[in-house]
Amino acid sequence: MGKLIYLDNGATSYPKPEEVYTYMDHFYRSFGVNPGRSGYDLCLEAAATVDDTRKRLTSLFHGTDPNHLCFSYNSTDALNLIMFGMLRPGDHAISTTIEHNSVLRPLYHLSRDGVAVDYVPFDGAGFVDPDEIRKRFRPNTRLVIVNHASNVIGTVQPVREIGRYCREAGIYFAIDASQSAGKVPIDVEEQFLDAVAFTGHKSLLGPTGIGGLYVREGVEIRQTRAGGTGVRSAERAHLEEYPFRLEYGTPNVCGIAGLHAGLKWIEARGMGAIHEQEMVLARLLRDGLAGIPGVILYCQENLANHIAVLAFNVQGMDAGDVGTMMDVDYDIACRTGLHCAPLVHEQLGTAKIRGSVRFGIGPFNTEAHIAVAVEAVREIASLAKR
Numbered sequence: 544m545g546k547l548i549y550l551d552n553g554a555t556s557y558p559k560p561e562e563v564y565t566y567m568d569h570f571y572r573s574f575g576v577n578p579g580r581s582g583y584d585l586c587l588e589a590a591a592t593v594d595d596t597r598k599r600l601t602s603l604f605h606g607t608d609p610n611h612l613c614f615s616y617n618s619t620d621a622l623n624l625i626m627f628g629m630l631r632p633g634d635h636a637i638s639t640t641i642e643h644n645s646v647l648r649p650l651y652h653l654s655r656d657g658v659a660v661d662y663v664p665f666d667g668a669g670f671v672d673p674d675e676i677r678k679r680f681r682p683n684t685r686l687v688i689v690n691h692a693s694n695v696i697g698t699v700q701p702v703r704e705i706g707r708y709c710r711e712a713g714i715y716f717a718i719d720a721s722q723s724a725g726k727v728p729i730d731v732e733e734q735f736l737d738a739v740a741f742t743g744h745k746s747l748l749g750p751t752g753i754g755g756l757y758v759r760e761g762v763e764i765r766q767t768r769a770g771g772t773g774v775r776s777a778e779r780a781h782l783e784e785y786p787f788r789l790e791y792g793t794p795n796v797c798g799i800a801g802l803h804a805g806l807k808w809i810e811a812r813g814m815g816a817i818h819e820q821e822m823v824l825a826r827l828l829r830d831g832l833a834g835i836p837g838v839i840l841y842c843q844e845n846l847a848n849h850i851a852v853l854a855f856n857v858q859g860m861d862a863g864d865v866g867t868m869m870d871v872d873y874d875i876a877c878r879t880g881l882h883c884a885p886l887v888h889e890q891l892g893t894a895k896i897r898g899s900v901r902f903g904i905g906p907f908n909t910e911a912h913i914a915v916a917v918e919a920v921r922e923i924a925s926l927a928k929r
């Protein structure tokens with residue numbers, strides 16, 4: 544990997560485990576055909592990998608039926624399937640100000656077509672109060688959709704409490720698990736989740752271009768796309784049953800194979816152990832940055848209910864300039880700007896200074912990386928005019 548220090552794991556995990564690269568290469572050369580379309584051996588092998596990946600993801604989310612695990616191209620795709628498939632003009636939806644544009648923009652488009660939407664703000668520590676969500680329930684509220692773990696400030700929302708309120712009120716509850724899947728426990732039964740949208744290329748350690756959603760049994764998501772499924776081709780309408788209901792066209796088999804290898808890597812080490820190791824580094828990073836004069840941290844001292852993502856600014860400096868110096872002078876990759884979450888920055892007051900600098904820690908980061916990053920920020924901050 545050279546001497547680059549990669550701290551942009553919130554955008555995508557990099558590098559991937561070696562097993563992901565080798566399995567994708569092996570799979571695509573050996574079985575890279577269209578699964579579920581024919582009965583020859585290669586096709587059956589490809590389908591077996593797709594099915595086994597469905598099973599592993601279903602068990603990661605504590606689901607009951609692997610056929611309710613539908614593949615999509617990323618979480619944006621999955622979130623669009625959920626929102627456009629659940630909401631109709633005249634419905635009301637509740638979301639939060641901690642959302643990514645993958646939720647905000649579909650909701651904005653739906654609101655232009657007659658869906659009313661409320662956005663609940665997060666509190667000073669970065670958490671959404673479930674009671675604030677419940678207060679906004681209306682007779683026509685159909686969906687509550689919440690970002691499980693923030694891609695800007697790293698806080699993990701109390702989804703079980705929100706889910707319980709929704710279930711009691713008969714309202715669908717969906718989470719955007721883009722940052723949390725593979726890091727934080729997700730349990731569709733215990734957390735009262737009706738739909739979970741995930742992406743394969745972040746904490747699940749797979750490649751880009753693969754994601755999906757788990758839909759709880761009994762939950763109806765209307766089809767908003769239709770096409771070939773390889774099954775019962777004489778039928779005029781797209782199939783009703785999951786997973787075909789929300790899958791259309793040839794799947795990203797090579798992506799599924801990479802995700803399969805990423806999942807096996809996580810299972811072998813234990814999701815909890817990986818998360819704990821990252822949080823040890825997050826603690827070092829947070830405390831290191833907190834000790835630098837002129838650094839404004841958007842992260843509480845208490846790192847409970849947190850993932851290893853945190854944001855900061857250097858007083859008197861543009862976040863983009865800090866990122867450029869990190870890259871050019873220190874060979875550290877990080878993300879700057881609004882991180883596709885404009886309402887977070889509006890609420891933090893950072894929108895007008897064009898966002899913040901974000902570090903995202905991954906399983907291949909080390910204490911040495913964190914030490915270099917903290918010293919880099921210290922040197923950069925010492926140059927700021929305050």
Ligand SMILES: Cc1ncc(COP(=O)(O)O)c(C=O)c1O
Pocket residue numbers: 553554617618619620643645690692693694719721722742743754883
């Ligand atoms: C919270 C959150 N939601 C949604 C997304 C979108 O993920 P993807 O680009 O894989 O669809 C991201 C990725 O940055 C994210 O962090």
